[in-house]
Every structure is written in C-alpha cells, then in structure tokens.
Amino acid sequence: MVPDPRPVAKRDDRHDAQPVRDGLPLNETLADSSEDPERALIRRQEHERIERALNDLPLLFREAVVLCDVEGQSYQEIATILGINIGTVKSRIARGREEMRKRLSDF
Numbered sequence: 001m002v003p004d005p006r007p008v009a010k011r012d013d014r015h016d017a018q019p020v021r022d023g024l025p026l027n028e029t030l031a032d033s034s035e036d037p038e039r040a041l042i043r044r045q046e047h048e049r050i051e052r053a054l055n056d057l058p059l060l061f062r063e064a065v066v067l068c069d070v071e072g073q074s075y076q077e078i079a080t081i082l083g084i085n086i087g088t089v090k091s092r093i094a095r096g097r098e099e100m101r102k103r104l105s106d107f
Contacts, residue, residue, distance in 0.1 A: 046107070053103040061096030068093050 035043075054062060067073040067081060068089075078089045 049107065050104065053100055056103065057096055057099055061092050061099060064089055064092035065096035065100070069097075 054065065057065065063082065064078060067078045068075070073081065075086050075089045075093075078093075079086045082089070
C-alpha cells in the first residue's frame with residue numbers, strides 16, 4: 001500500500017482534528033492577515049533594494065558595515081575580526097554608511 005501524500009490531520013483529541021502542512025498547524029502556515037498583500041510586496045521590494053545597495057558596496061566598507069549594523073559587533077570586535085585598528089573600523093563604517101545613503105537617497 002502506497003502512503004497518501006496529502007497533508008494529514010493532527011488530532012488534539014478524538015473529535016478535534018487540525019489540518020497540518022510541513023509539520024505545522026495549517027493556521028500557522030497561512031499568510032499574516034494583518035498585512036495586506038500590497039504592503040507586503042512594498043516591504044519585500046524595499047528589503048531587496050537595501051540588500052542590493054549593501055552588496056554593491058566595496059568589500060572593505062561592506063564587511064565593516066555588516067559586522068556593525070547587521071551583526072551588532074562593537075568597534076573593538078570588528079577591529080579584532082578584521083585585523084585592523086579601531087580608527088580604520090570607524091572610517092570604513094562611516095564611508096560605507098555614506099555610500100548607502102547616496103545609493104538609497106531617493107528611497
């Protein structure tokens with residue numbers, strides 16, 4: 001006998017079955033109803049544009065900006081990770097942020 005590939009129902013008790021998809025109750029896999037589709041699309045496009053601008057930064061600036069602004073590392077931690085002094089870290093972050101501002105000026 002071949003197993004049925006359709007989602008199965010998870011039973012909390014004998015009379016209360018909940019549809020399941022990917023191991024989660026179906027109501028947890030549905031789109032968030034509090035955000036309309038247009039706003040979700042705009043938010044996704046904004047995220048993609050920021051990501052592209054960040055990826056277009058020269059590597060020296062991008063790694064410092066990502067470590068600081070995305071990963072939350074301190075200047076000292078960044079200096080240690082990159083093997084440079086703190087002054088250089090601050091300069092690269094400032095220059096990277098300025099480049100991001102220019103690239104996203106019409107945002």
